[in-house]
Amino acid sequence: MKSLKAILKDRKMIMRLAKNDFKTKFAGSYFGVIWAFAQPIVIVSIYWIVFEKGFRSRPLPELPDFPYLLWLIAGMCPWFFLNDAMNTSTNCLIEYGYIVKKMKFNIDIIPLIKIISAAFVHCFFIALVLIVYIIYGKVPTVYAFQMLYYSFGVFCFSVALVYLTSAINVFFRDMAQIVGIVMQYAMWVIPIMISESQYPAFMQPILKINPMYYIVEGYRDSLIRQVGFWEHPLQTVYFWGVVVILFILGRAVFNKMKPHFADVM
Numbered sequence: 001m002k003s004l005k006a007i008l009k010d011r012k013m014i015m016r017l018a019k020n021d022f023k024t025k026f027a028g029s030y031f032g033v034i035w036a037f038a039q040p041i042v043i044v045s046i047y048w049i050v051f052e053k054g055f056r057s058r059p060l061p062e063l064p065d066f067p068y069l070l071w072l073i074a075g076m077c078p079w080f081f082l083n084d085a086m087n088t089s090t091n092c093l094i095e096y097g098y099i100v101k102k103m104k105f106n107i108d109i110i111p112l113i114k115i116i117s118a119a120f121v122h123c124f125f126i127a128l129v130l131i132v133y134i135i136y137g138k139v140p141t142v143y144a145f146q147m148l149y150y151s152f153g154v155f156c157f158s159v160a161l162v163y164l165t166s167a168i169n170v171f172f173r174d175m176a177q178i179v180g181i182v183m184q185y186a187m188w189v190i191p192i193m194i195s196e197s198q199y200p201a202f203m204q205p206i207l208k209i210n211p212m213y214y215i216v217e218g219y220r221d222s223l224i225r226q227v228g229f230w231e232h233p234l235q236t237v238y239f240w241g242v243v244v245i246l247f248i249l250g251r252a253v254f255n256k257m258k259p260h261f262a263d264v265m
Contacts, residue, residue, distance in 0.1 A: 014112050017113045037125075040125055070138060071195075074220045078219055081119065082212065082215075083187070088114050090165040100261050108254075115158050143222045145222075161250065211238075214238070215239075
């Protein structure tokens with residue numbers, strides 16, 4: 001509770017540092033922050049060409065003529081956020097080591113700086129997704145506002161995970177590399193590129209165990225199926241239950257290791 005109050009107290013500093021982190025991430029490059037937006041677009045283009053043009057993927061049996069690109073970007077949007085948050089935030093305490101060594105600085109806010117920085121790109125990508133839908137003639141309905149709820153969900157999920165991984169990474173520097181590898185594999189155990197029905201029958205129930213299943217399908221419910229999150233009560237309770245448990249675990253590990261961060265760096 002004390003940590004939460006301290007974080008809320010430092011909210012202006014968090015936003016200021018997050019904006020600075022976002023700007024300095026691409027400092028020195030000719031195109032600057034454009035690279036933050038260009039990379040997701042290039043990745044989506046590659047998957048679109050491979051799966052729709054190459055494999056002729058049709059992800060929605062109930063909507064066989066629905067554009068694959070629209071289905072793909074709805075699922076990729078929250079995944080890009082989680083992937084960026086995990087890969088950049090796991091090493092945040094090492095990156096901000098000069099701050100960690102300052103006794104009076106609230107180091108609890110450092111993981112949040114990186115995640116909020118990743119959220120700036122996510123906001124752009126949401127806007128891009130909506131524009132692409134409109135270009136295709138699929139004007140988003142009021143259900144599209146649910147993406148704010150699901151964005152908050154993936155933000156909280158990221159925070160819970162990063163408190164755990166960033167703390168461990170201070171003592172076990174290979175954690176950042178492990179997270180990068182795990183994230184590459186994790187993308188394929190979520191129905192992002194192919195639909196749930198295209199997985200082997202034995203895997204389909206397993207997919208729903210992954211909390212990101214709830215988020216990815218939630219974005220598609222908001223943009224494609226027009227289904228409210230309240231229509232999935234069990235999945236909603238399960239997702240937030242997992243987030244709370246992971247957050248408690250992450251905070252416990254972070255607080256346990258925090259007194260020793262400065263000594264190790």
